Amino acid sequence: MRQRPEIPPLPAPPVEGRTHWPPPLDPWLALASRPPGRLRPPGDGAAQASLAMCWEGWSAARVSAAENVIRDRLGAVSLVALSFHGAHVVLPTASEDQAARGATAVRTALGGRSVWIGVGWSPQADVRHGRRMAHDVLALVCGLRLPPGVYRLGDIPMEYASAQIPAVREMMSTVAARVIGEPHLHGTLEALVDARGNRSRAAKALFIHRSTIDYRLERIRTLTGHDPTQPQGLQFLRTAMALQRLRRPPAPLV
Numbered sequence: 680m681r682q683r684p685e686i687p688p689l690p691a692p693p694v695e696g697r698t699h700w701p702p703p704l705d706p707w708l709a710l711a712s713r714p715p716g717r718l719r720p721p722g723d724g725a726a727q728a729s730l731a732m733c734w735e736g737w738s739a740a741r742v743s744a745a746e747n748v749i750r751d752r753l754g755a756v757s758l759v760a761l762s763f764h765g766a767h768v769v770l771p772t773a774s775e776d777q778a779a780r781g782a783t784a785v786r787t788a789l790g791g792r793s794v795w796i797g798v799g800w801s802p803q804a805d806v807r808h809g810r811r812m813a814h815d816v817l818a819l820v821c822g823l824r825l826p827p828g829v830y831r832l833g834d835i836p837m838e839y840a841s842a843q844i845p846a847v848r849e850m851m852s853t854v855a856a857r858v859i860g861e862p863h864l865h866g867t868l869e870a871l872v873d874a875r876g877n878r879s880r881a882a883k884a885l886f887i888h889r890s891t892i893d894y895r896l897e898r899i900r901t902l903t904g905h906d907p908t909q910p911q912g913l914q915f916l917r918t919a920m921a922l923q924r925l926r927r928p929p930a931p932l933v
Contacts, residue, residue, distance in 0.1 A: 822921025
C-alpha cells in the first residue's frame with residue numbers, strides 16, 4: 680500500500696470576515712521550494728500536471744470537504760495538499776488541455792466564484808517543474824487582478840516571460856515598489872487596473888473626485904516614469920505589481 684506523502688498541518692484559519700484582493704498566496708502553498716523528493720509522488724515516468732488553487736473566505740469545514748471534491752472530479756490523483764487559502768494537486772495527465780478540463784470541472788464543483796486555479800504541465804514526470812509553473816501562473820494571475828478562473832501559461836505569456844529574466848524582473852519590481860510604498864497611490868493604481876483604465880470609474884470606486892485621481896496618477900507617472908493613463912504605461916505597471924507576488928525565481932521552461 681502506498682503511503683500518503685508527509686504533509687504539514689493546516690495553519691491557523693484567517694480572521695473571520697476579512698476579505699483579500701488579490702487572494703492570499705500563503706507560503707505554505709509554495710511547495711516548489713521543498714527538496715525535490717519531499718513531496719514527489721510515486722509514478723512510472725508518465726506526464727504530470729500540477730494545479731495550484733487559491734480561494735477566498737472559506738471556512739474550515741469547506742476546506743476539509745474540498746479534498747473529496749477534488750478526488751471525485753480528478754480520479755487518480757497523486758497528491759492533494761490543502762491549506763485554509765488553497766490547495767496543490769498533482770495528477771497524471773496526457774496533455775495540458777486534459778489538465779485544464781479537469782481543473783475547470785473541479786472549480787465548477789467547488790463553487791467557482793471565488794476560486795482561482797493555475798495549471799502547470801510537464802510532458803515528463805517532472806513534478807517539481809510542474810508545481811513551480813502552476814504556482815507562478817497563479818501568483819501572476821492574482822497579481823494581475825484577473826477574475827476567478829482556470830489559467831495556464833498560454834494565458835499570460837508576456838508576463839511570465841518577464842518573470843523569467845532576472846534583470847527584467849528586478850527592474851520592474853523596483854519600479855512597482857515605488858508605488859506600493861505609497862498606500863494611497865497603490866490603491867489608486869489597483870482601482871485603475873480594475874476599471875480597465877477608466878479614470879471616472881476608478882474615482883467612483885475610490886469615492887474621490889476626478890481631479891484627485893488625476894493628481895495621484897500624475898504622481899505615479901513622476902515616481903515611475905510610466906504613465907498609467909496610457910494603455911502601455913498601465914500594462915507595464917500592472918505587470919510590475921504582479922511580479923511582486925513572485926517571491927522566488929520561477930521555474931525555467933527548459
